[in-house]
Amino acid sequence: MTFNAGLIVELAVQGIIxxxxxxxxxxxxxxxxxxxxxxxxxxxxxxxxxxYVGVVVTNASGSFALALGTAMLVVGLLGVLIYRFCYEPILSKPPYVALIASVxxxxxxxxxxxxxxGDYGLTFTKPQLPGSFQMIATVRYAELAVVVMAIVLFTALALFAKHTRAGMAWRATVSEPAMASSxxxxxxxVRYLNFFIGSAFAAAAGVMVATLNNVVxxxxxxxxSYKALAIIVIGGFGNLQGTLIAALLLGIVESYGAVFLSAWLDRDSVAFAAMLAVLMLRPQGIFATAGGIKKGWRIGSLFKPASLKPSKRTAP
Incomplete structure (x- = not known):
């Protein structure tokens, strides 16, 4: 196989996307x-x-921005409903009960x-964000939009968690739920908020993938689903900072692996191989904090520790 700088750069760009x-x-x-x-x-x-919501709303309204916002709102609320009616009643049960319900x-x-x-999915009546431009490599506008969307969402999440009272309460609940309640x-x-934000992020990803492929x-x-599982294993079981780094690493490794390891591994099998290697060598995850899996679970590890002032309200 011939190695050239253009190919290396193009694969790196695709991996970031x-x-x-x-x-x-x-x-x-x-x-x-x-x-x-x-x-x-x-x-x-x-x-x-x-x-699906993104494609349906775009085709009906002609507005991609409206479709993106609608998808994030609808799916965010659906995530809250899933927590309320599926997970909340079984929180006291063993973890495998919730896992079975989730599957x-x-x-x-x-x-x-x-x-x-139907079985064959839907497409946009008019492809969204068509065209491309030449930078270091040829980049489609839809691909650039994916990266920009991720940066905007994660920046907004970080600012929300660090500079709002609700965000501080969220981080405190993850780190010390009993103390936060007191x-x-x-x-x-806080749990409703957690499910809304996480589900809205998934909706944004779904809309952007639909835009890239022009089909859902x-x-x-x-x-x-299994790649996300591999990512949280590699990242350290609930450690957001580790999750972001692991996602980027997996994307880049897959991009290069699809070209240079195609004789041994299928592209989608790279995630499984990475997850198995981490489970064997470092079961708590590569980016878990020193002290074990429990510390690696803490979402607050992405930000500075939360500081809440006592409230006179009675704990729920």
Missing amino acids: NGAIYAMVAIGLAMVFGLLRILHIAHAGLFAVGG GLFLAMEEGLRLVF FGVDLRR EPHMGAVP
Whole structure:
């Protein structure tokens, strides 16, 4: 195989784009696991629903921005409903109960999309963000939009978590839920917020993938589901900083692996290989903090420790 600088750069760019998509999907999974210790497999179904809402609204209104906002709002609210009616009643049960329920929800959403929209998916009546430009490599406008979207969303999340009272309450709940409750934090509202944000991120990823491929399909969440699982394992089980780094690394490794390792590994098998290697060599995840898996779970590790002032309200 011939090596050239142009190919190396092009693969790096493609890896960053893939990593941005993986990060938007995996961040919600990491948020739910960090808060509730639940493997939220149904998150992949929300990714697919977001893609469908984006295509349907774009085709009906002609506005891609409206479609993106609608998808994030609708899927965010759907995530809250999933927590309220599926997970909340079984929080006291062993973790595998929630896992089974989550897998069932994912399959139900996948089959629901197939029944409503058919087996062959939907396409945009007019491709969104067409065209490309030449920088270091040829980049499509849709690909640039994916990276910009990821940067904007993660920057907004960081600012929200660091500079708003709700964000401080969220971080405090993840780190020390009992103490946060004693300070007057409403744990239920924090969990609703957690599911809304994570689900909205998945919807944004679904819409952007639909834009890249110009198609959405009922099973489009299947591959992101196991890749997101691999990412949170590599990143350190709920550690948001580790999740973001792992998503970017996986995207780049997959991009190069699809070219240079194609004789031994399929592109989608790279995530499994990486996850198995990490589980064997460092079960707590590469980016878990010193002291074990429990510290690696803490979402607050992405930001400075939260500081809440005591409240006179009675804990819920």
